[in-house]
Structures are given as C-alpha cells and as structure tokens.
Amino acid sequence: MLDMLIAGGGYVGLSVAVAVKQAAPHLNIAVVEAAPEQAWKKDMRASAIIAAATKMLEVFGIWDEIEPEAQPITKMIVTDSKMSDPVRPIFLTFDGEVADGRPFAHMIPNVAMVGALRGACERLGIDIRHGLSAAGLKTDDTYIEVSLSDGSTLQSRLLVACDGVRSRLRDFAGIKTVTWDYGQSGIVTTVEHERPHHGCAEEHFLPSGPFAILPLRNNRSSLVWTERTNDANRLVAADDLVFEEELERRFGHKLGALKLVGDKRAFPLGLTLARSFVAPRFALAGDAAHGIHPISGQGLNLGFKDVAALAETIVEADRLGLDIGAINILERYQSWRRFDTFRMGVTTDVLNRLFSNDMAPIRIARDFGLGIVDRLPGLKSFFIGQAAGTTAKDNPRLLAGETI
Numbered sequence: 063m064l065d066m067l068i069a070g071g072g073y074v075g076l077s078v079a080v081a082v083k084q085a086a087p088h089l090n091i092a093v094v095e096a097a098p099e100q101a102w103k104k105d106m107r108a109s110a111i112i113a114a115a116t117k118m119l120e121v122f123g124i125w126d127e128i129e130p131e132a133q134p135i136t137k138m139i140v141t142d143s144k145m146s147d148p149v150r151p152i153f154l155t156f157d158g159e160v161a162d163g164r165p166f167a168h169m170i171p172n173v174a175m176v177g178a179l180r181g182a183c184e185r186l187g188i189d190i191r192h193g194l195s196a197a198g199l200k201t202d203d204t205y206i207e208v209s210l211s212d213g214s215t216l217q218s219r220l221l222v223a224c225d226g227v228r229s230r231l232r233d234f235a236g237i238k239t240v241t242w243d244y245g246q247s248g249i250v251t252t253v254e255h256e257r258p259h260h261g262c263a264e265e266h267f268l269p270s271g272p273f274a275i276l277p278l279r280n281n282r283s284s285l286v287w288t289e290r291t292n293d294a295n296r297l298v299a300a301d302d303l304v305f306e307e308e309l310e311r312r313f314g315h316k317l318g319a320l321k322l323v324g325d326k327r328a329f330p331l332g333l334t335l336a337r338s339f340v341a342p343r344f345a346l347a348g349d350a351a352h353g354i355h356p357i358s359g360q361g362l363n364l365g366f367k368d369v370a371a372l373a374e375t376i377v378e379a380d381r382l383g384l385d386i387g388a389i390n391i392l393e394r395y396q397s398w399r400r401f402d403t404f405r406m407g408v409t410t411d412v413l414n415r416l417f418s419n420d421m422a423p424i425r426i427a428r429d430f431g432l433g434i435v436d437r438l439p440g441l442k443s444f445f446i447g448q449a450a451g452t453t454a455k456d457n458p459r460l461l462a463g464e465t466i
C-alpha cells in the first residue's frame with residue numbers, strides 16, 4: 063500500500079510529491095498522470111511566479127536550474143483605455159522589487175518549471191506513471207482505493223487530487239463547486255520583438271478584458287489576451303497575418319516589429335471554487351480546488367501555496383506518528399487554505415467585472431482608485447508585498463524559504 067497517491071502530474075501534483083518526499087523520505091509516494099510521457103515538452107506557455115513561490119523552488123533545490131530561463135519582472139505598468147483611444151494614459155506603475163531585493167515575480171517557461179520538478183522527482187525516487195488516469199475511487203476506513211484507466215487499482219492511505227480545474231476526482235469524491243463562466247477566453251501566445259522590454263510587464267485594461275504583455279528572456283514576451291469567447295476563437299482560427307494585425311492594434315509599436323513565435327490557443331475562463339477541499343483520505347490541491355481568472359496571474363501561485371500548506375500538514379502529522387489520511391488532519395489543511403483561496407477568487411472576479419466594461423462612471427471611479435494607489439508609496443508597497451506573497455502572515459514554511 064502507498065502512503066500517498068497523487069493524481070495529476072502537473073506543476074501542483076509534482077510539487078506536492080517533491081515537498082513531502084524531501085521532508086519525509088520514508089513515505090512511499092506515487093504519481094499517476096493522464097498525459098503521455100513527453101506531452102509536457104509541447105507546452106509553449108510561461109507563468110508569472112511570485113517571489114514567495116520561487117523561495118519554495120529554492121528549497122526544492124531546483125531554482126538554480128530554472129533561473130537562467132526565468133525573466134525577472136522589474137517593473138509593471140497598468141493602463142485603462144478603449145481600443146480607439148489614441149494614447150493609453152498610465153494609471154499605475156510598480157517597480158518590481160520586494161523587501162529582500164528580489165523581483166516580486168519572474169516569468170518562467172512552463173517547460174523549464176515542469177522539467178526541473180520532474181528531475182527532482184527522479185532524484186527523490188518518486189514513481190511517475192504516465193498515460194494512466196484515475197477513473198474511480200472507493201474509500202475504506204484505513205485506505206482509499208483508486209481505479210485506473212488500464213483496469214488496475216492502487217491503494218493508498220491518502221489520495222491528493224491535482225487533476226486540474228475539471229477534476230473528475232473531485233466529482234468522484236462527491237465534492238460540489240461554485241462555478242461560473244465569464245464568457246471570456248484568454249488567448250495565450252508568444253511574440254518576439256525588435257527592441258528590449260527591460261523586464262517591464264504591462265496590463266492594459268480594455269473593454270473586452272485585460273491584455274497582458276509579460277516579459278520573457280531574449281526580446282520575447284508572453285501574451286495573455288482576454289476576449290469574449292466567440293471573438294477569441296475567431297482570432298485563434300484566423301490566419302497569422304490577420305491575428306498579428308489585431309495584435310498590433312493592442313500591443314502598439316513601442317517594442318518595434320512583432321513576430322509570432324509560439325502557438326496561439328484560447329483557454330475558456332471561469333471561476334470554480336470547491337465547496338470543500340477535503341474528504342476522508344482525500345485532499346484537493348491546485349486548480350482542482352480553485353480555478354480563477356488569470357487577471358492577476360495568481361492561479362498557480364495559489365496552487366503552490368496549497369502545496370506548501372498540505373506538505374507541512376502531512377509531514378508534521380507523520381512526525382507525530384498520526385494518520386496522514388485522517389480527516390481531522392486534512393481539515394487543518396483546509397482551514398489554512400479555504401479563506402485565502404476564496405478571497406483571491408472573489409478579488410479576481412470583482413477586478414474582472416470592474417475592468418472588463420466600458421461604462422463611463424465605472425471607468426472614472428476605477429481610474430481614480432488606481433491613481434490613489436499610484437500616489438501613495440506605502441499603499442503601493444503593501445500591494446507589491448501582497449502580490450509577491452512575501453508579507454502574508456499565514457505563509458507556510460516552504461514559501462518563506464524554510465525547510466519543513
């Protein structure tokens with residue numbers, strides 16, 4: 063019997079495996095991942111990863127491997143305008159450093175992050191089984207039994223479901239969600255530009271949704287471009303020349319000529335919050351517990367906080383000789399994470415509703431708010447600390463750069 067089975071070998075699943083195994087090497091851990099072994103290498107996207115999460119990657123011993131691929135975000139500007147406005151006035155600027163001299167976030171290619179996490183799993187002797195999905199579960203007093211897509215079963219003292227926002231395991235466990243669709247999709251692609259971005263990230267609030275330009279290494283930027291779902295699908299299906307023309311209307315010419323260098327894909331956007339994060343011998347982590355709008359680039363960062371809190375809960379229980387799958391232990395994890403994820407879900411929801419519209423009174427009020435934040439240095443550094451995750455009072459040890 064396994065001590066811990068993780069369903070879903072994405073960033074969150076792999077991180078849970080590394081965090082627990084590093085602190086409790088005697089635990090027998092396995093990961094089942096639905097996708098084939100090499101599928102992760104095809105992901106051309108990148109994610110904004112906050113300072114607190116990079117501290118956890120340092121404790122995992124993989125930051126040195128990731129850092130050469132990671133672009134520090136040294137500055138951020140925010141604008142609020144219509145497509146037809148001749149200039150976009152800047153309402154808010156952030157210089158990107160938090161207290162200890164780190165940038166508040168880095169843009170990390172997904173391939174670099176997953177590759178490094180997989181390397182760590184291999185060094186720790188964690189068994190990752192590919193092309194196998196968890197297809198059912200049965201809970202007993204002392205273990206949970208998971209049936210797999212090849213007809214086999216695995217028994218474990220604890221199952222951690224990290225199978226993404228459409229988690230089937232969440233359904234199998236009978237956990238309901240609060241869910242709604244924004245009717246928007248986020249188009250993600252990568253562009254190369256003539257001139258350097260100097261580490262500056264930009265978020266332009268346009269009436270159809272935020273348009274984010276996020277700096278990557280070597281004069282490239284990752285785009286997260288929100289449109290109504292029909293328009294997003296039409297744009298992604300369009301010829302590259304048509305797509306580039308629409309892109310230039312939003313991106314502008316400040317970085318010189320643009321060239322598409324990545325796939326373009328549209329991701330439907332919604333809010334999904336699990337009503338419970340735990341059940342007997344069962345815990346949800348990452349998007350399986352909470353899928354949020356990418357307006358503030360915090361989805362995976364929330365998932366990393368789940369990882370750190372869950373690992374600390376499990377390892378401490380194990381050190382005390384307690385049952386790591388017992389519901390009273392798992393409830394500690396739930397009470398640690400529920401409020402924070404709910405707050406972030408609501409914040410991103412409100413921000414999206416506030417900024418993805420063109421009503422004059424709302425525009426005036428939000429621009430007034432942005433202007434106040436921009437003029438008050440204390441308030442601004444408070445927001446930077448919050449965004450970087452370094453000032454949260456309830457941070458688990460891994461996010462403070464400490465071992466469990």
Ligand SMILES: Cc1cc2nc3c(=O)[nH]c(=O)nc-3n(C[C@H](O)[C@H](O)[C@H](O)COP(=O)(O)OP(=O)(O)OC[C@H]3O[C@@H](n4cnc5c(N)ncnc54)[C@H](O)[C@@H]3O)c2cc1C
Binds near residue numbers: 070074096194224227
């Ligand atoms: C447009 C967009 C931009 C974003 N940008 C950012 C950003 O800049 N910063 C940030 O922090 N977040 C960002 N996010 C959010 C981020 O991508 C997610 O939070 C993150 O992918 C969640 O990771 P995860 O491991 O929980 O789930 P996933 O990445 O969805 O991984 C789930 C894994 O489970 C596997 N799986 C599924 N079902 C099963 C099963 N039954 N059995 C076994 N395996 C299974 C899948 O194959 C997959 O590998 C963005 C999201 C979107 C849509």
